[in-house]
Amino acid sequence: MLTAKQKEVLETLNLDNPLSEVQFESLLKSENDYTNEDPSVLERLLKMANALYRAGAPAIDDVKYDHIRSVLEQLQPENTYLHEVEPEAVPEAKTVQLPARMLSTDKAYSKAEIEKWIERLQKARSGDDSDTATELEIRVTPKLDGYAAFDDGARLYTRGDGYRGQDVTRAFNRGLQVAEGGERGLGPGEIVIKKSYFDEYLSEFFENSRNIQAAIIAEKKVDERIQLALDAGAVVFFPFQLLPDWKGDHKTLLADFEKIAESIWEAVDFDVDGVILEATDEAIKERLGATRHHHRWQIAYKANVEKAEVRVLGVTPQTSRTGRVSPVAELEPTKLSGATISRATLHHYGMVKAKGVGPGALVQLVRSGLVIPKIEDVLQPVDPQLPEHCPSCDSSLDWEGDHLVCSNRALCPAQSENTMIHFFKTLGNIDGFGPATITRLYASGIRKVHEIYQLQQEDFENMGFGEKTSQNLITQLNASRSIAIEDWRFLSAFGVVRLGPGSSERLLEHHPIDTLFQLDAEDLVQIDGFAQVTAAAITENLHKIEAEFREIYALDFNLQKTKRVSEKVDMNTPIAGKQLVFTGTMVTGTRGDMEKQAKQLGAKVGKSVSKNTDYLVTGDKVGAKKISDAVAKGVRVISEDDYRSLLES
Template sequence: MITTHFNDEQLAILKTFDSNLNPKHISALFEKSELTSQELVQLLQASNALYRAGTPVLTDQQYDLYTSMLRELNHLHPFLNQVEPEVLAEAKTVELPQRMLSTEKAYTVADIEKWLKRILKAADEINVSEDEIELRVTPKLDGYAAYDDGTKLYTRGDGYRGQDITRAIERGLKIAENGRRGLGPGEIVIKKSYFDQVLSDIFENSRNIQAAIIAEKKMDENVQKAIDEGACVFYPFALLKNTTDHFKTIIDNFDTIVEAMWKAVDFDIDGVILEATHPEIKAHMGATRRNHRWQIAFKVNEDSAQVEVVNVIPQTSRTGRISPVAELIPTKLSGATISRVTVHHYNMVKTNGVGPGAIVQIVRSGLVIPKIEQVIKKAEPQIPSECPSCKSHLLWESDHLICPNKSDCPAQTENTLVHFFKTLGNNDGFGPKVIEKLSNYGVKHIHEIYAKKVHNFKGYGFGDKTSQNLFDQLKASREVEVEDWRFLSAFGVSRLGGGNCEKLLQHHEITQLFELSAEDMVKIDGFAQLSAEAIVEGLANIKTEFFKVYELGFNLAQTPKASEQNNKASEIAGAVIVFTGSMQQGARGDMEKQAKSLGAKVAKSVTGKTTYLVTGEKVGETKINAAKDKGVQVLTEQEYLDLIG
C-alpha cells in the first residue's frame, strides 16, 4: 500500500490532464489494498500524467507493480495494449512520421532466453540461418521519448500521435554525440554528473528538467543554462553506444555486456535494450499495439524466499477468469511484507500441488509484484468447482478456470456491459463511468439499458441534457449500420472474438449459431474441438440475452458467405492491405469492409507481409518510403479503386 497526497502543482496537472478527474478519488486509490481493473487504470493514467509532467508520485518499480496487478486481473485489458502516452496536456496532437512503441520487459535471463527462442523460431520460419542472427545491446535511457524527423521534434504521445515540441530545438537543445538531425526515435536526457553537481539542489529529479525543456511556458533559467552548456541533449537511439554480435556471443557474455552498458553513458538508465538486427526477422515478427516483438528491455533486481502456503483463494475477474491467490505466512522480501501472491493459473495449482501446507519459492523481480518461481514441497491442490461470485459450474479453458456466466455473474456484469458498448463502437455515451453508475442502481443486462427512457436516466442522477443524450445515443446505436460479426463479438463469449465471429458468420446466419454443435463448428477451418466446445457453451449462456437485444432491431450488415466470396473473381483476393490517410471517395472503414468482402485481409500496420499500402491524403513520405523499402506496392486511392474495378 502506498500513501500519497497531491500538492498544488500536481492537482493543477491532473485537472489540466482531465477536467473530470477527482484528485481526492485518485489519492484514495493509492491507499486501497485491493483495486478493481477500472481503479487501477485510473491510478496508472494519473500517475503517468504526473510522471510525464515532471512531478512523479510513483517509482518505475511501483508503477510496474500496479501494471502487473492489472494484468493479473485482466490480461486482455485495452490499457495493457496501449503505449503509455507522453502527454503535454496543453498541446494539440499530430500524426507521428513513424510508430513509437513501448518495450517488453524482462527481469531474468530466463525471460531473455524465452524471447530469444521466439527470434530463432521466426528466423526458421523465413529460412534465415542462425549464423546471420545478431543482437544489438544498448543502454535503456531513462528520459523523455521523442522523435526527430529532421524538421520537427515530436513527443511519443500514444505511439501513433504525438505533439510538436520543435521549440526545444529552437531553445538550443543539441543532438548527442554531435549527431545530425533526422535520426528518428530517441530520448531527451540530462547528464547525471551535471545534474548531481549543478541542479540537484534546485530540482527534485531529472524528470522535472526534461518536462521543462519541452513545456510551452517560459523556460527556467537554470534549465536554459543546462541546454546552453550541452548537458541536456536529444539522444537518438541510432547513436547509442552498443555491443552488436552473434546472439550466442551475447548470451554467453550476458552479465559482462550488461555491466558494460550500465557504465557506457553519463545519463540515467533503467536497464538495457536487446534487439534483433536482421531486417527480415524484424519485418516478419512485427509488433503488437504496444511493443516490437523483436525487441526487449532487461531490468535487474531480484530477491527470493521460501514460504508456506496457508490457503488458496479463488477470485473471479471481470472477464470471468478465476485467479488463484495463495495466502502465505507473512514474509519480508525486498523490504516489503508479502502475505499474498497470485498463482499464474489453476493448471499450475493442479500440476504443482499448490494448497495449504505447500512450500513455495517466491521471487520479487525488479521490485515489482512477487510471483511463485517454483514449488519446493507439494500439497493437495486446492481447486474450486464453482464460481465464488455466482456459483456457476466452472469450465477449463487451456490452463485456466473460467466462469461462463457472462450475464448474471456479479463479478462480470459491469465488464460485460462496458465490453458490449465498446466493441459495438457506435455509441460514445456508455463508457465505464456511466456503466458503473447504472450498475450501482441494479442495471445488469444490455436489454435493460436499451429499455430506459429519459426520465429513468434523470432518476439515476444524470442531468437533463445528459439524460436526453444517452437516450438519443441508444436509439442511434440501433439505427447506425454495424457489422453482424461485431455485434456478436460484443457479447463477450470466451474464444469468440471478432475474427472467429467473422469465420462462423461466413458459413451460418447469426441466429443459427445457437443451434450449432461442437462437431458442426470444427468442420469450419480454424476451430479446434476444445475451442468449439467452449464457444457452444458460451453461446448457450448468452442465448436469452442475445435474442432480447437482437430483437430490438439493430441495423446489422451481414458478413458475406464463404461461397459468395469464392464465386467472386477479385484482383485482391488473398492480398494483405493497409489503408492510411484521409480517403476522398468513401470512409476508410467502408473501404476496409469492401476489401474483406473481396477476399483480402486488412491490417493496421505495414510489415514485410503487406501486399498493398493504399494511401489517401496527408500521408508522409517517410511512411511511403518505409513501405517501399519492405517491398510493398504503394497505391493511391484512385489506383486502388481502378484495381478492384
C-alpha cells in the first residue's frame, strides 16, 4: 500500500503517463517474474519506482528494481529509459544546466566482470588486445550511497537527468558542510550522513538515511532532528576527489581484489553500496568517453548478494487464511548481511517434497541487501518433513497442486484468526486488532469479524483485556467505521480469493458494491482483465462470504465509492472510440494531462503509432520520419491546434 508520503511524491512530480496506483501496487506485489508484462508497463513501473526512490520514499528494494530493469533489458534492449541517467527531480527547485555532465555508473557483480572491464581499458590504450602486460593505474574508492550532487563553488546542483540538474544551494545555507579537509568548488560528490550518527540519533525516527538526504535539499524547512545533525557536522557533501582510496596497477589489483575491495568498502563512516573503480590515465579516459548512461572508464563493483550454507533444524507448518499450509524452515542461526537469521519461508510443500527439505538438510541461504532471506537451493537433501495434519486444527491435509491445504475450511482456528487479522490489516485505518488481540478473541469464542463489532467494553474486560485496553478497542472499532476508506479496500478486506485490491477496484468501476452478489461469471468476463477462470472463481468465492459481508456492510462504514467507468468517460465526443497517439512537446498542456483528458473523452490513447491509430497529434519538435511513417500507415497527422478544433467541433 502506498504511504501518504509516496502518494504526495507521485502527485507533485506529475509523471508523464503513470500507472494507476492500484496497478502499480498490484504489479509490485505480484510474484511473477515480469517477463509476461508489456515492456511499456515495465518502463512506467520503473519510472514511478525511480521517482519514489529519488524522493526518499522507495516503494521497492534495489534488488527488485534492478531485476525489473533487467527484464525490460531482455524484452526491449533499445528502450531509452535503460540508456539514460535515471532522472531525479526535486520539486520546487530551479532547473539549470550542469557545469559538467553527471552520469550513473556501469555495474559489475563479479571479479570476472571487472577483468573484462580491464581488458577493455587495455584495448583502448593500445588499440589492440595483445597489450595486457603494460601496467594500468586504477583508483578504487568507496561508492557512497547518498545523494549525488555537484559543487562548482557558487552553486550546488543535483544530478537531474545528467545534463540539467537542479539548484539546491540552499543546502549549504542550512549548514551542510564540505567533508573535512575540503572546500567549496571541488566538483562531483555525494551528500551523505555519518552512519554512527544516524544509528545513534536518527535511526529511531527515520527508516533510512535516504529520506534525510532528500529532506536536506528539499524546499520545505528541515525537521528539527535533521537540523541538529547538520549543526553537528554529521551531514556532509563529500567530493569524490577527497575520498580515501587505493591506487595501484591493475595486476596488483586483480591479484588481491577481494581484500582491496573490502578494505575500501569499510574505509568511511557512511553508507556504502559498493566500490568504484576508475582508470586514472587522462588519455585513456578521453579515448573511452561515455555513453549517455555512464563513463566507460569507470565501473561500480557491487557485491549485493550474500550466501551461506546452513543446516535445517526442522520445517514448521503454518496455516494461512485460505487454508494453505506453508512451510517455514527453522535454521541453525546464521549471520548474513549483519543480521542473525534463524527462519526462512520455503515456497510451498511441493518444493519441500521434491527437493528433500527436513532436519539435517543443507541449504543455500541467500540474502540480497536487506531483503528477507530466501532458500535458493538444497545442497544436501534428506527425507522431506511433511505434516500429516493441520498444525492448527489437526484435520487432514490435501494436496492442491504444489500446496498442502487444510481440509477443515469452516472450523480451523488458524483460518478464522488469519481471516480476521486480514480484515483489519487491509482496512488499515485503525490499530489494536493484530494477531495478539485476535488470538485472545478467538480463544473467547469469537469466530467472525461481525461478532467483534457486537462486543461491548465489559465483554472485552471479561475476556481478560484491561480496562484501558478495552476502552481503546471500542474507540478503535468506532473509528474504523467513521474514518473514510475506499470501497475497493473494504471489499478486498474480506479476503475473497482472487479479489485483491486491484481487481476489487476494477470490479467496482463497473458495478456498485451492493450489487456484487447478483453478478454471475458472464457479467465479470465483460470487464477488461477478468478471464473466464478468474471470473468463475470470484463469483463462487463471493458467495462464500455473502452472509458475513452483509453483516459487516450493515454496520455503516464510511465508504468512498469508486468512480464508475461510465461516469468517468464521456462517450459522446468527437474523439470517442478513436485511437490517438500524442508525440512531441505539447504547448497547451503537458502531454500527460492531454492523454488523460483524451481518455476521459472516450479515446484510446496509445504510445506508438500502429495501423489502428486514427490520429497522431503532433506537438513541437517532431521528426519528419515519424510523421511520414504515420502517414504511410494511413494515420491522420494533426497539429495540436487541429486537435483543439476537433474537440470543439
